[in-house]
Amino acid sequence: MTAKSMLDKIWERHVVIPESPQTPAIVYIDLHLVHEVTTPQAFSLLKERGITVRRPDRTLATLDHSIPTRPDLVARGYEGMQPAAGRQVRQMVENCEEFGITLRGPGNREQGIVHVIGPELGASQPGMTIVCGDSHTATHGALGALAFGIGTTEVGHVLATQCLLQRKPRSMAINIEGELGQGVTAKDLILAIINQIGVSGGTGHVIEYRGSTVSALSMDERMTICNMSIEAGARAGMMAPDDVTFAYLKGRPMAPAGADWDKAVQDWRSLASDPGANFDREIFLDAAQIEPMITFGTNPGAGIGIREDIPQPTDAASRKALEYMGLKPGRPLFGHLVDMVFVGSCTNSRLSDLEAAAAVLRGRKVKPGVRMLVVPGSHKIKTEAEKLGLDKIFTAAGAEWHEAGCSMCLGMNGDIAAPGQYVVSTSNRNFEGRQGPGARTMLASPATAAASAIAGAVADPRNFLNDGSV
Amino acid sequence: MQAMKKIVSQTVVLPQTDIDTDQIIPARYLTTTSRQGISDGLFYDWRYNADGSENPDFPLNHPGNKDARVLVAGDNFGCGSSREHAPWALKDYGIDAVISTRFADIFRSNSLKNGLLPVVVEPEVHQWLLEHPGARLTINVEAATLEVDDGPSFGFEIEPFAQYCLVHGTDQLGFLMEHLDAVVEFERRRA
Numbered sequence: 122m123t124a125k126s127m128l129d130k131i132w133e134r135h136v137v138i139p140e141s142p143q144t145p146a147i148v149y150i151d152l153h154l155v156h157e158v159t160t161p162q163a164f165s166l167l168k169e170r171g172i173t174v175r176r177p178d179r180t181l182a183t184l185d186h187s188i189p190t191r192p193d194l195v196a197r198g199y200e201g202m203q204p205a206a207g208r209q210v211r212q213m214v215e216n217c218e219e220f221g222i223t224l225r226g227p228g229n230r231e232q233g234i235v236h237v238i239g240p241e242l243g244a245s246q247p248g249m250t251i252v253c254g255d256s257h258t259a260t261h262g263a264l265g266a267l268a269f270g271i272g273t274t275e276v277g278h279v280l281a282t283q284c285l286l287q288r289k290p291r292s293m294a295i296n297i298e299g300e301l302g303q304g305v306t307a308k309d310l311i312l313a314i315i316n317q318i319g320v321s322g323g324t325g326h327v328i329e330y331r332g333s334t335v336s337a338l339s340m341d342e343r344m345t346i347c348n349m350s351i352e353a354g355a356r357a358g359m360m361a362p363d364d365v366t367f368a369y370l371k372g373r374p375m376a377p378a379g380a381d382w383d384k385a386v387q388d389w390r391s392l393a394s395d396p397g398a399n400f401d402r403e404i405f406l407d408a409a410q411i412e413p414m415i416t417f418g419t420n421p422g423a424g425i426g427i428r429e430d431i432p433q434p435t436d437a438a439s440r441k442a443l444e445y446m447g448l449k450p451g452r453p454l455f456g457h458l459v460d461m462v463f464v465g466s467c468t469n470s471r472l473s474d475l476e477a478a479a480a481v482l483r484g485r486k487v488k489p490g491v492r493m494l495v496v497p498g499s500h501k502i503k504t505e506a507e508k509l510g511l512d513k514i515f516t517a518a519g520a521e522w523h524e525a526g527c528s529m530c531l532g533m534n535g536d537i538a539a540p541g542q543y544v545v546s547t548s549n550r551n552f553e554g555r556q557g558p559g560a561r562t563m564l565a566s567p568a569t570a571a572a573s574a575i576a577g578a579v580a581d582p583r584n585f586l587n588d589g590s591v
Numbered sequence: 592m593q594a595m596k597k598i599v600s601q602t603v604v605l606p607q608t609d610i611d612t613d614q615i616i617p618a619r620y621l622t623t624t625s626r627q628g629i630s631d632g633l634f635y636d637w638r639y640n641a642d643g644s645e646n647p648d649f650p651l652n653h654p655g656n657k658d659a660r661v662l663v664a665g666d667n668f669g670c671g672s673s674r675e676h677a678p679w680a681l682k683d684y685g686i687d688a689v690i691s692t693r694f695a696d697i698f699r700s701n702s703l704k705n706g707l708l709p710v711v712v713e714p715e716v717h718q719w720l721l722e723h724p725g726a727r728l729t730i731n732v733e734a735a736t737l738e739v740d741d742g743p744s745f746g747f748e749i750e751p752f753a754q755y756c757l758v759h760g761t762d763q764l765g766f767l768m769e770h771l772d773a774v775v776e777f778e779r780r781r782a
């Protein structure tokens with residue numbers, strides 16, 4: 122018997138009709154996540170053709186991208202939304218009603234960013250195929266699923282048939298060994314990986330992250346890593362399910378229970394790649410070499426250690442990026458003035474991310490003149506954080522505490538920076554204009570973001586973890 | 592989708608590498624619920640100055656490029672978000688093909704479903720095209736070839752099913768719907 126990778130195993134389980142030279146495979150989708158931005162045109166297509174949603178029970182809907190998160194705006198309902206966003210949200214509510222899909226909208230206890238609530242509800246499970254009209258769907262791969270982003274036409278395909286036409290992607294193993302240093306987080310690790318393989322290094326591949334470093338990570342940390350697989354161009358990222366995964370899932374509302382649970386765990390244990398499984402590409406990394414990272418350019422691959430100098434540009438694109446960022450090569454970002462700090466997004470808005478930011482902020486103040494937003498990934502996380510008093514730490518420090526949503530990650534809801542402003546952000550993309558036209562984004566971990574808010578400048582989180590001095 | 596067998600056009604060149612979907616269409620244009628007028632947001636922050644006036648330096652704004660249906664872009668085009676608004680905006684603007692050395696997976700897949708042809712060429716061919724903006728060429732979808740007027744001709748790779756759908760204007764959803772019996776059987780087997 123040939124050794125199989127986790128990708129091979131999950132793929133095989135979901136092939137309805139195998140691929141041929143002329144046609145891709147028809148692949149069954151276990152879970153379809155939908156949100157307001159990438160679905161309206163898909164629902165319209167179904168209506169035009171008189172097709173129903175085949176499996177509303179396998180469709181999980183939320184509102185996250187275009188809704189406000191500022192509490193005073195959220196309280197005003199549709200009135201608090203920008204008009205176009207309001208129309209989009211209304212359309213989503215109507216579509217879900219018409220097609221019999223349960224929508225987790227604002228005020229719903231299960232609302233949140235699509236990639237946060239899937240795992241949180243226990244809907245995302247090992248061995249599943251999971252898709253969403255959103256490129257960060259790879260997040261769910263942290264649970265041992267094959268999860269990837271699709272476009273709106275494909276959203277229509279899944280709504281109508283619960284299937285997709287796909288050719289099998291290639292596989293890549295990223296092996297990470299060793300211990301992460303103090304103050305070095307999963308976010309730093311994935312920024313270092315993207316820096317190493319490049320923003321198109323994973324194109325056409327599904328990445329399996331493995332090794333002792335990965336096994337030692339919590340589920341929250343694993344999700345941070347898988348989340349950003351797309352920033353290396355990969356179709357998906359995944360990690361073998363293990364006891365950490367099972368402990369995370371047990372008891373969640375949509376996870377199997379009772380005898381089903383034991384059966385499921387037994388099956389899930391068989392998903393890990395067999396020893397000797399073949400990968401099209403393999404990469405090795407030493408975790409101990411990684412420093413807290415921050416980006417200086419306009420793609421997530423443009424990262425450096427927090428104390429390192431900005432490298433000399435090598436081509437027209439990197440020159441243009443530095444010009445856009447208003448930065449000079451040959452000096453570090455450390456100490457560079459900051460206007461805004463954003464802690465949130467499906468990369469870093471889970472409870473442990475908020476705790477990491479709060480640990481740095483506790484008893485300290487955000488530098489006057491700096492605006493800091495803390496936006497939990499889901500309503501549930503918000504409630505849990507408030508139980509722990511984290512909201513008090515943030516507001517006492519002078520940060521804004523918001524309702525759940527994507528917020529400044531893509532600035533669709535009006536949470537944006539002004540042209541030319543510098544933002545240290547825990548989100549996943551530093552593209553030109555992503556956080557507002559002309560806004561300059563520097564990606565970093567929650568600890569680095571919080572440290573930078575206090576210093577009013579890019580700061581090394583390790584200084585705040587040791588003795589509290591800057 | 593309309594059948595598309597051949598594209599005859601001059602090129603317009605955007606040499607920048609890693610052009611992401613946030614540049615192709617910024618997020619603030621994603622609140623639309625239709626596809627109408629979606630090209631208004633195409634390359635918005637590059638096409639227009641901060642005061643809303645047209646940026647005369649942006650290649651798409653050059654008077655000689657207004658009719659170009661083929662975009663030649665730097666390496667790794669379309670990375671980032673899964674927003675199908677990106678190919679919709681390009682197509683709505685009048686672009687039928689994009690040529691580069693590499694495309695992001697989701698962008699490529701989205702494009703092929705909307706009659707926008709992503710053409711991957713070898714670095715040398717790419718370099719030549721970058722250096723010859725406005726070159727006139729013919730892309731033959733059926734033969735998967737790219738011919739420069741009075742110049743050389745090159746083959747390119749295209750996934751056979753996507754090619755078939757483009758050439759015949761076949762709708763992939765229709766194809767999937769024809770196989771619903773197999774899907775039902777699959778679900779029954781797994782239950």
Ligand code: SF4
Nearest residue numbers: 257466467527530531
């Ligand atoms: S938080 Fe950002 S990356 Fe994540 S789903 Fe929302 S917009 Fe996309």
